[in-house]
Amino acid sequence: MAGKSLLFLILIMLLFTNLSFSSDGTPQNSSWFDINTLATLIVSLIFAAIIIYSIQSASKGKGIQIREIPGLKAIDDALGRATEMGAPVLFTPGWGGDVQRPTTIASMNILSTVAEKTAEYDCRLIYPTHDPVIMAVAQEVIKESCIKSGYPDRYRAEDVFYISSSQFGYAAAVDGIISRTKPASIFLLGTFEAESLIMAETGNSVGAIQIAGTDSTIQLAFFIVACDYTLIGEELFAASGYLTQNKSILASVRAQDIMKILIALFIVIAIIWATIDPKSAWWKF
Amino acid sequence: MRNKLPLIICLISGLIMFLQYFSKHPVSRAVYSSILDWWQIIFAFTLLVGAAAFVKVSLKGLQKKGEGKYKAIALAGVVVMPILAIIGGNKLGSPFLWVFENIQAPMQSTVFSLLAFFVASAAYRGFRARTIPAAILLISALFVLLGRIPISEYFSEWFTRIMFWIQDYPSMAARRAILIGIGLGSLTTAMRVILGIERTYMRGE
Numbered sequence: 175m176a177g178k179s180l181l182f183l184i185l186i187m188l189l190f191t192n193l194s195f196s197s198d199g200t201p202q203n204s205s206w207f208d209i210n211t212l213a214t215l216i217v218s219l220i221f222a223a224i225i226i227y228s229i230q231s232a233s234k235g236k237g238i239q240i241r242e243i244p245g246l247k248a249i250d251d252a253l254g255r256a257t258e259m260g261a262p263v264l265f266t267p268g269w270g271g272d273v274q275r276p277t278t279i280a281s282m283n284i285l286s287t288v289a290e291k292t293a294e295y296d297c298r299l300i301y302p303t304h305d306p307v308i309m310a311v312a313q314e315v316i317k318e319s320c321i322k323s324g325y326p327d328r329y330r331a332e333d334v335f336y337i338s339s340s341q342f343g344y345a346a347a348v349d350g351i352i353s354r355t356k357p358a359s360i361f362l363l364g365t366f367e368a369e370s371l372i373m374a375e376t377g378n379s380v381g382a383i384q385i386a387g388t389d390s391t392i393q394l395a396f397f398i399v400a401c402d403y404t405l406i407g408e409e410l411f412a413a414s415g416y417l418t419q420n421k422s423i424l425a426s427v428r429a430q431d432i433m434k435i436l437i438a439l440f441i442v443i444a445i446i447w448a449t450i451d452p453k454s455a456w457w458k459f
Numbered sequence: 460m461r462n463k464l465p466l467i468i469c470l471i472s473g474l475i476m477f478l479q480y481f482s483k484h485p486v487s488r489a490v491y492s493s494i495l496d497w498w499q500i501i502f503a504f505t506l507l508v509g510a511a512a513f514v515k516v517s518l519k520g521l522q523k524k525g526e527g528k529y530k531a532i533a534l535a536g537v538v539v540m541p542i543l544a545i546i547g548g549n550k551l552g553s554p555f556l557w558v559f560e561n562i563q564a565p566m567q568s569t570v571f572s573l574l575a576f577f578v579a580s581a582a583y584r585g586f587r588a589r590t591i592p593a594a595i596l597l598i599s600a601l602f603v604l605l606g607r608i609p610i611s612e613y614f615s616e617w618f619t620r621i622m623f624w625i626q627d628y629p630s631m632a633a634r635r636a637i638l639i640g641i642g643l644g645s646l647t648t649a650m651r652v653i654l655g656i657e658r659t660y661m662r663g664e
Contacts, residue, residue, distance in 0.1 A: 205483075206482050206484045206487065207481055207482060207483065208481055208482055208483045211480065211481045214480075215481050217599055218477075221643075222650060225646075225647055226650075226654070229654075229656065233503065237526065276644070276645035276646075276648040276649055277645070278591065279505060279648055279659070280644070280648055283658045283659050285659075286659050293603075294476040305509075305512075306502070306506050306507075306508055306512075307502060307505045307510025309502070309505075310505060310508065315659055332515070332516050332519055334509070335512050335516045336508075336509030336512050336513050337513065338564075341567075342566075342568075342571055343563075343566075343570075346534075346566070349613060350529060354525065354526060368571065371574060371577045371578060371581060372570065372573055372577055373624075374577075374581075375577040375580060375581055379582075389641045389644075389645070390640075391634045391637050391638060394637065396581065398585075399581045399582065399583075399584065399585035400577075400581045400584075406637060406640075407636075407638075407639075407640030407641050407644065408641060408644035410644065411641075411645065411648050412644070413648060414552065414657060415471040420656075422651075422656045423651060423656060423657065426650065426651055426656065427647070429647060430643045430646075430647045432511075432643060433643050434639065434643060437639055437643075445543070
């Protein structure tokens, strides 16, 4: 399936690229293909090929091991603590993202596992959001997780709700919920902006275990200081593979590492080249 | 078919959005702009669903002890603001704008200003030198803080130099490494969704 999809993608790209040139081979003014994006296209195709090859080879070969991620390993402890204390669990996707953002999708993957376990342990899960589309998707994810765990009756629709699209309106409301309900565990996973520390410090003040992760390097610094566990960089995106142990998802995480090695090699070669020949700039595409 | 159709729609939509990035052709631009318009329309409808859910949750919360007063204020905002906008519009001098500028904006600024105190309390906890990395963090933070304040230049210009060195080299290198990881993570997540491997958005089926 994945191989066919790549072939389909390459065929479309070839057709697409071909349309961008006139019969004499010169680029057209209003061409279908913007020649300035050629390098991005080539790199994207190489990376797509690596991901698909990795997924296909994983389905035939041995299982893939993924290193221990403390933030994800702590999910069980955080939920166990909430169950023992009889306090709720709060999960926020942050204010900055919408549903099509990869960070939000990664956050939904973790929500699925958290919701399954809270249903199993009969623990209340509160999910306030700033985006009605995220609310609709989260409702489906949590409902399905409750069904998967064997307790569909433990789904509480009133605990997955939209608050406000205003950044500080949302932050104030989440702070209010934290102060009043005193959750034992708080998950801050998604796209965060200036509201990150306001929420994390309020969570800290009520003594909750906090697991955080975002794609903003600025907010990561706040989370590292204020939270117990922080998913840094690609750890957030590797979560679904780590939690589900799905072979295909784990293979895509391995592909990510291969791409990282390639980028590191490219940087090293470019540094050496620039040192030997400072005038050269072939790597600046 | 119930499972395949959303996957096919996802694959086609993902490919269209991927391909349009590489084209400046008027047709491609038009497709992109229509997709954004569609997104706005869908969002407007879901906003109604969100507002309805908010009202439902708030009405339930009205009866709860300790929570009722907050829910009442929230509900009053939901009811009053649209009425003010319908009656007086949202032009300069309208009651809607008056409420926005004199009640909502100051409340938002108040919440934002809390950030300064939260930064101080978080920094106090984070900068306790219990381990070697924490000690390095503390020393680096001290240099950055000293480099930022004007009085440090009276003592030595080295504070500013060290601050810029910390920001431009070790800090920037770490940030870029994290950013590369985030970029690759986003790419693989997007690929997994487009190829139908990641299906949490459709109940994982």
